[in-house]
Amino acid sequence: MRQFDRGEIHARLRAVMDRGEPIVMGGAGIGLVAKAAERGGIDILMAYNTGPFRMAGHGSLAGYLAYGDANAMTLELGREILNAVDDTPVVGGIGAADPFRDIGRLIGEMMDLGFSGITNVPTTGLYDGKFRAHIDATKLGYPREIDLIRMCRDRDVFTVAYAFSTDEARAMAEAGADIIGAHVGLTSGGWIGAAATLDIDRACEATQAMLEAARAGRADVLVVAHGGPFEDPESVRSVFERTDVVGYLGASSIERLPVERAVSGVVRDFKALRPRATRTAG
Template sequence: MAQVYTATEVVARLRKEISGGRPLFVPNCGSGLTAKLQEMGGSDMIVISGTSYWRLKGQGSLAALMPNSDVNQVIFDLAPEIVANIEDTPILSLSGAFNPLLPHRDHLRRLRDAGISGINPFMIMIYGDATVQQMDKIGIGWRREVEFVEAAAEEDMFALAYAFNPDEARIMAEAGAHAIATHFGSTVGGVTGAKSEVTLEEATERSQEMFETALAVNPDVILFAHGGPIEGPEEAAHVMRNTAAHGFIGGSAAERVPIEKAILAITEEYKRALQIH
């Protein structure tokens, strides 16, 4: 059964790894089995994710952006099986801040009661500027995401915030986010991977720009890269070598793509091994 940690305790755990020269790895998770394996592999935190939920249903990450389900209800439904399979690793949730009927502090208490130690707010900016501007006009836009981070910091719950550009990185750092992750859209690769027009070099350069902006606000902020062309260990290592990143967040790269490769390979192996000559 997973333990619940304060933000102070989570930061101390991560800083111990960073001080020891060890990179951080944080996977998204959509099932109890993958959570168990992710912890066994040494993940530093695990994020319960509605995008993972849809990926494990055979759909792409973007299915979570459509009105197919309530992203927060998915978290509450998944939490019991993931919490039951984790012993020590802090659990975060990719929770949406945009339901005006769910006050942030009530939301955070429900998450904590479910065994979750922090939030990785669902990134409204992935919908694009035009849509977000309309949401902002009616009070359910990006500002609520920032306020969700502020509330978590005040409640001593760990907050890992995504940023798509330097201004967002600065604002989230000012809001009290303990960690900032660059986001370059859904991950490419595999059977249901997205298409990205961002190259690995562009993602690396833009990540560093966002990191520098966040560090100017808080020199102790913990930094991650995620998404788009950063589709595997080699790509993640390239970003780590060439930026101030402390680690990598894997969505499809940490769960969907490895599952696709493993099941495809073993199915083909069985077909070959069982062939009657």
């Protein structure tokens, strides 16, 4: 495990971009995925409560229902992930609406554990409509996440902020987020992915709009693509070609989808073998 300070992470990201490579960031809900992602050259690992649900075979959305203490889960996941990697910054999620913890102290606890940065997950940006209006009215909403990012920036803690609209992207850039993840909805694909997402054209437009809003808020903010139809390298190629993002942040696409495919495929291959002992049976 190595903990990186904010300057070190920026120097590494600068080098990646100078080589013409994308910044690739990925969620890890178990240590094995973190290790494999590091071997593949991931630039930043993301650890938050949706990961363990994903890797337990449930949808990421399970991390948005009331069946677990999200921040306790992320602290537990940190103990697992941080020791599984050698030389990769790990950013941990904080659910800023937690009514049972002081967020300032939680940032300290996460950094003491060895995280190299903080992100706003679980985020209220995933809720919308009447329920979102209700949680905003009861002060559990997105403004607390903006405060979280600002608090981290004041302490020189590296941050990745998920934003779902141009207003949120701009506000997060102004609050000092180092990277904005332009979130275009729950990731599609696989067995339990989102039922309906934006098509690639509209997702690219939404991504570019958030990017421009973020840069209007602070010119040097880095913006990466995330979610919706951007579920594999082919779809991500289009967002790299059609927008000014400098990279991609994948969670389901980095761990759930490849594991679903790889494990079911290899089991199928084993099942396709025919043992000599049973070959003539029947």
